[in-house]
Amino acid sequence: RNDKLFKQWGFRKFEDYCRDEIRIKPRTASKLTASYYFLKKEEPAVLRRDGVEKPIPDVQVVDLLRRMHAKEELPEKEYRKIKEMAFDDVPVANLKREIKQHKPVEPPTRAKLIVQLLNQANKLADALAEATGIPHRIVDRALSLVTDLRALVEN
Secondary structure, eight states, X not given: OTTOHHHHTTOSSHHHHHHHTXXXXXXXXHHHHHHHHHHHHHOHHHHTOOSSSSOOOOHHHHHHHHHHHHHTOSOHHHHHHHHHHHHTTOOHHHHHHHHHHHSOXXXXXXXXXXXXXXXXXXXXXXXXXXXXXXXXXXXXXXHHHHHHHHHHHHO
């Protein structure tokens, strides 16, 4: 892509070459080239694999690893462990599970938290309304809470 070889083959733009010659979407081509350059820089030995004696990692795995590296989402020790797993032909699902275990949990935004609370308040109000023996004043308070939370969501 960077060498502009596609121009020597009669294409004006890289995207034209991808679409018309090799029949892949430009977005796919970008993902593939970014993954290639990531491997070239971070793990060049993987590019020398023949795919028989030692497997070539799945493109989804390389892309996931590349994006994690760019975002610096994990501490170095965990990143190295996941990188090792990725290049040892671990299935994508297992890799994602491992990443999820180490990824720091971000607190929800205020808006998301209010929506979650509204959903819980709705469930509470419904359960109270359906239950027998619950005084109306308690059901009314739950419904009032739903109304107040809904107003926060709409603002």
